[in-house]
Amino acid sequence: MPDVSMLSTDERSLRREFGWFMLIALAVLAAGIGLRDPWPPDEPRFALVARQMLESSQWLFPHRGMELYSDKPPMLMWTEAFWMWLTGGWRGAFLLTSLFSGLGTLALVWHLGRRLWNAHVGLVAAALVLATMQFVDVVKHAQIDPLNLFWITLGNTGILLHCLRGPNWRMYWLGCFAAGLGVITKGVGVIALLMLIPYAVMRARQWPGVTVTRGDGWRWAGGALAFLLAIALWLVPMLATAYGLRTPEYLAYVHDILFRQTAERYANSWQHEEKPWFFLLVILRQWIPTWLLVPFLVPRWRDALRLREPRVWMPLLWFVLVLVFFSIPRGKREIYILPALPMLALAMAPYVVDLLKTRWLPKVAFWITLGCAAVFGGAGLWALTKTPKVAQRIAEGYELPGHGHDLWVCVIAVGVGFLVSALVFRPRRGVAALLGGMALAWIIWPLGTYPLLDANQSTRQLMEEADAAIGTDGQLGLVAWREELLYQARRPVAEFGFARDSAAQLHDARAWQVADPAHRWLLINEEAFDDCIVADKVVPLGVANRSRFALLPAAASKPGCVPSPAVTK
Incomplete structure (x- = not known):
């Protein structure tokens, strides 16, 4: 009979390891929160919609300015509005959903690995996810995808625990419910249910370890x-309200979000066209260093297939199905x-545990760490001391003084972080050296660059300059605007639609300006200039996010001029 006290000690030790891992994950994923405002392209849009929800109490139909926003369901915007309300509008509130979604995903992967294998495998699986560049990069931004990732991983967790450690109907139902929440987050939460396909095949072929139930169709x-x-x-109250009001705007919203943005977007995509092998290239570029271990695991996976091991092949086949699903459109x-x-990491983890015991892997990881130190340190030092043209262009794009001196210091600091990690852990613990260097890099970079780049990236500085330029009694109208401009506005502004053609916006904006020419100004993206602009009356504001903006007083438009479509940008 096992020693109960020893089991208790082991359990406490394993939970303590997981606790330390989550603290490291918190430091990596939370670094920089509160140091910046929302950055384009997606963050200002969702933050703006969430803030308008709070201000208007309109929760079913998101608005972007005066227009309904039907590109995405409102789940993320609901959560951001909640954090804004809870924190009183704290500057970093818009990033909290991504932070907790990332931490929750790591906890689910650990729990799933622990239940299917053991706690050590669960910790390795979670570490593989955290070590992947794309995961950290996405979680450190306020997009829909971190929340969507959490729901899909929760769906996978519930279904796998039922199908491999069941029957556990509550977990199965929870997994299916989470997949539904994924649908009202981004529409693709349904892919979690694809896990039932390899389960059905394995059950039909009588793989060992697969849950078999009888007479449970209901x-x-x-x-x-x-x-x-x-x-x-979300869907029922939204449809009831839309068809109760029956206005053209709400009916168009229903059609767009239920059909055009889902089935039509998948079957007949109109944006971001890429080749069928596009995601293989994404994995090669952005799933570093995780995918580098895959070639060494292929023989292990082949053995697992021969042994009919569902704990490996259910998540692995689901990974392949998802890859195919997104490669079709x-x-x-x-x-x-x-x-x-997460499911690829789960299929890798049992065998990565063995790889970590080899002599060659720590040595290779150690030299990669030193290589990263040399690359980042050398590149930063070169940009700092030689001021090459590429460094000057980057600095000018962000409007940084001194050829971006402080930015290149941050690059050097990342290199120093890798070097310090290598010196601390040495070749014998080279894997820890690489992971430590990556963790330091993900902490150093946002702490150093967020305050440096935020004024330009968020357009905060641009809107402050516009506010000062028009005076205390000035009124501001936005033309060809972006969400960050409205989000950063220092006073109530007029806007003339977001999705409308810029020429139509400018036409209506001029009519608005004519009503009070002494006080009304137009903030415009210079790409929307037409041949009715009086160039010497334009007030340039500079560059934000690599776009030039300017203020137009009433005198900057030729009276009675009709712009030529041929020269409208």
Whole structure:
């Protein structure tokens, strides 16, 4: 009979290891929160929509300025509005959903690995996820994808625990419910249910370790009910309200979000067209260093297939199904493949545990760490001392003084972080050296660069300059605007639609300006200039996010001029 006190000690030790891991993950993922405002392209949009929800109490139909925003369901915006309300509008509130989604994903991977194998495998699986560049990069931004990743991983967790450690119907229903929440987050949460395909095949072929139930059709059907129930939490009141009001705007919203942004976007993509092998290239570029271990695991996976090991091949086949699912449509973005990462890490982890015991892996990892120190340190020192043209262009794009001196110091600091980690852990613990260097890099970079770049990236400085230029009694109108401009506005502004053609916006803006020419100014992206502009009356404001903006007083437009479409930018 096992020693109960020893088991208790082991359990405490394992939980303590997991606790330390989560503290490291918190330091890596939370570094920089509160030091910047939302940055384009996506963050200002969602933060603006969330803030307008709080101000208007309109929760079912998100607005971007005066227009309904139907590109995405409102789940992320709800959560951001909640954090804004809870923290009183704290500057970093918009990043909290991503932070907790990332931490929650890591906890789920650890729990799933612990239940399927043991706590050590679970910790390695979670570490593989955290070590992957794309995961950290995405979680440190306030996009929909971290929350979507959490729901899909929760869906996978519930289904796998039922199918491999069951029957556990509550976990199965929870997994299906989480997939539904993923649908009302980004629409693709349904991919979590693809896990039932390899399960059905393995069950039919009588793989050992697969849960087999008899006469439980109604319980399996309960998963579909849980999935639909989660979707209905938003869909039913939204449809009831839209069809109750029956205005053209709300009916168009329903059609766009339910059909154009889902089925039509998948079957007939109109943006981001890429080749079918696009995601393989994404994995090679952005899943470093995790994918570098895959070639050494292929023989192990082959043995697992021969032994019919479902704990490896259910998540691995699901990974392949997701890769195929997102590769079929023409439209592809790098972020789409991220939800497949946790299941690949789970299939890798049992064998990575053995790789960590080899002599060659720590040595290779140590030399990679030194290589990173040399690359970052050398590149930063070269940009700092030689001021090459590429460094000057980068500095000018961010409007940084002194050829971006402080930015290159941050690059050097990242290199120093890798070097310090290598010196601390030495070749014998080379894997720890590499992971430590990466962790320091992800902490040093945002702490150093967020305060440096935020004024330009968030357009805060631009809007402050515009506010000062128009005076205390001035009124501001936005033309060809971006969400960050409205988010950073220092006073109430007029806007003339977001999705409308810039020429139509400018036409209406001039009519608005004519009503009070002494006090009304137009803030415009210079790309929207037409041939009615009086160039010497324009007030340039500079560059923000590599776009030039200017202020137009009433005198900057020729009276009675009709712009020529041929020269409108």
